[in-house]
Amino acid sequence: MSTVYNTGDVYDKVVSRDPDQKEFLQAVHEVFESVKVVMDRNPEYGKAKILERIVEPERVVSFRVAWTDDRGEIHVNRGFRIQMNSAIGPYKGGLRFHPSVNLSILKFLAFEQVFKNSLTTLPMGGGKGGSDFDPKGKSDAEVMRFCQSFMMELHKYIGPDTDVPAGDIGVGGREIGYLFGTYKRLKNEFSGVLTGKSLNWGGSLIRPEATGYGSVYFASEMLATRNETLAGKTCLVSGSGNVSQYTVQKLIELGAKVVTLSDSSGYIYDESGITAEKLKYVMTLKNIKRGRISEYSEKYREAVFTPVDSSKDYNPLWDHKADCAFPSATQNEINGKDAQNLLKNGVYVVSEGSNMPTTPDGVDLFIDKKILYGPGKAANAGGVSVSGLEMSQNSMRLKWSREEVDNKLRQIMKSIHKSCVDASEEYGTPGNYVNGANIAGFVKVADAMLDQGLF
Numbered sequence: 386m387s388t389v390y391n392t393g394d395v396y397d398k399v400v401s402r403d404p405d406q407k408e409f410l411q412a413v414h415e416v417f418e419s420v421k422v423v424m425d426r427n428p429e430y431g432k433a434k435i436l437e438r439i440v441e442p443e444r445v446v447s448f449r450v451a452w453t454d455d456r457g458e459i460h461v462n463r464g465f466r467i468q469m470n471s472a473i474g475p476y477k478g479g480l481r482f483h484p485s486v487n488l489s490i491l492k493f494l495a496f497e498q499v500f501k502n503s504l505t506t507l508p509m510g511g512g513k514g515g516s517d518f519d520p521k522g523k524s525d526a527e528v529m530r531f532c533q534s535f536m537m538e539l540h541k542y543i544g545p546d547t548d549v550p551a552g553d554i555g556v557g558g559r560e561i562g563y564l565f566g567t568y569k570r571l572k573n574e575f576s577g578v579l580t581g582k583s584l585n586w587g588g589s590l591i592r593p594e595a596t597g598y599g600s601v602y603f604a605s606e607m608l609a610t611r612n613e614t615l616a617g618k619t620c621l622v623s624g625s626g627n628v629s630q631y632t633v634q635k636l637i638e639l640g641a642k643v644v645t646l647s648d649s650s651g652y653i654y655d656e657s658g659i660t661a662e663k664l665k666y667v668m669t670l671k672n673i674k675r676g677r678i679s680e681y682s683e684k685y686r687e688a689v690f691t692p693v694d695s696s697k698d699y700n701p702l703w704d705h706k707a708d709c710a711f712p713s714a715t716q717n718e719i720n721g722k723d724a725q726n727l728l729k730n731g732v733y734v735v736s737e738g739s740n741m742p743t744t745p746d747g748v749d750l751f752i753d754k755k756i757l758y759g760p761g762k763a764a765n766a767g768g769v770s771v772s773g774l775e776m777s778q779n780s781m782r783l784k785w786s787r788e789e790v791d792n793k794l795r796q797i798m799k800s801i802h803k804s805c806v807d808a809s810e811e812y813g814t815p816g817n818y819v820n821g822a823n824i825a826g827f828v829k830v831a832d833a834m835l836d837q838g839l840f
């Protein structure tokens with residue numbers, strides 16, 4: 386079939402506009418590679434310049450966040466909100482507080498979010514925001530003052546039918562509480578403007594668990610295509626925050642054995658397996674004491690802690706015998722060498738809890754070897770899905786039970802899995818969940834953009 390539209394030219398233009406935004410370019414490149422065939426089959430998308438429009442945020446807000454620490458010293462951080470695409474619903478996506486936050490990272494996350502949210506079956510557009518503020522080592526009062534200052538500006542741009550932020554790295558229940566309290570005061574309105582709220586003031590049951598549980602449900606769906614389950618499988622999990630904790634919880638429940646966890650200082654390897662009791666310790670350590678994962682091996686002597694060694698070109702966490710890997714920390718945490726190590730060690734299931742954790746050479750290896758590889762925008766969509774369900778409950782002013790929300794989450798993950806499988810088959814690359822997720826997510830948004838005229 387002749388190419389009626391040159392995706393490569395559009396990509397080159399994106400590069401020439403923002404040559405330094407490497408994470409954003411990485412995310413765009415992968416989606417463009419997948420949807421080339423869709424552009425070939427649907428000339429109307431090319432004519433409407435869907436790709437040129439979809440890479441350009443509808444709006445980018447950047448603002449100063451000034452706040453005082455407990456000693457009265459003034460600090461200035463940067464705040465952002467990327468309102469990427471509202472074709473199928475209000476902008477929706479998390480806020481990340483981490484010193485590495487910049488426009489490239491937030492644009493990549495917002496871009497991924499557009500396709501992820503489209504896959505969820507719920508009416509949500511894509512957005513992302515955050516700050517280069519580092520919550521580590523800050524007191525609750527400092528975090529509160531920062532969140533108040535951040536929302537003083539952000540509130541002008543969001544709303545329950547406009548843009549609904551939630552958590553991401555460095556933003557959990559505590560931060561959502563401070564942000565919500567400030568929004569409520571500024572607008573004199575109690576609404577579903579944020580998700581991830583606490584249970585007694587508008588939050589949904591299962592939202593804290595949703596990303597981790599969803600990533601495990603996605604892995605189960607992939608394994609079911611080979612008539613297998615997670616029972617008895619050995620699993621590597623990275624990170625030790627929200628996503629990792631509930632990934633481990635669900636894996637234990639399903640009879641799998643988890644042997645690793647990490648944070649930015651290093652990782653623990655516990656060959657005997659992380660039990661429910663050990664996980665409870667990790668939750669207290671991380672969520673209440675805000676300690677380091679190295680403390681795990683001080684408490685449980687059977688575990689070995691390995692500090693980060695930046696002179697190594699691979700992460701030893703991914704170099705252990707296992708069946709499954711659940712990267713759940715951050716972007717580009719599995720490079721080509723790590724991917725090789727995973728394959729060498731027998732890993733044949735990778736379900737991405739974090740966003741874009743695998744570098745492009747790693748992705749290519751997983752696809753070449755035909756392992757069960759679930760990319761983040763499909764595998765970690767459970768979090769935003771239950772955020773969508775939180776929005777529904779807020780609008781209806783009622784509350785669903787734990788079972789109801791968990792069943793809906795399972796159904797959504799099943800449906801995302803099916804969409805990926807169907808799209809990958811329809812477009813000639815069966816079993817390739819990367820193409821499946823990108824294509825299925827893209828087509829729905831592209832069609833909505835066509836319907837709504839030029840914007």
Ligand code: NDP
Pocket residue numbers: 552553554555556557596624625626627628629647648649650713714715716738739740765766768769
């Ligand atoms: P948390 O802040 O709860 O935990 C993040 C974990 O990852 C911590 O253990 C942290 O270690 C580690 N980490 C963060 N940055 C780095 C880094 N640069 N190098 C090494 N380790 C790092 O965040 P979440 O669990 O919410 O998010 C984890 C991932 O999941 C992110 O990629 C996020 O985008 C993605 N995600 C989250 C969703 C959610 O609902 N929360 C939904 C979908 C995806 P340390 O404490 O030392 O910084």
Ligand code: 2IT
Pocket residue numbers: 477478479480498501549550551552553580740765766768769770772
């Ligand atoms: O990356 C993600 O999907 C999230 N951080 C969750 C977004 C949300 O709105 O719940």
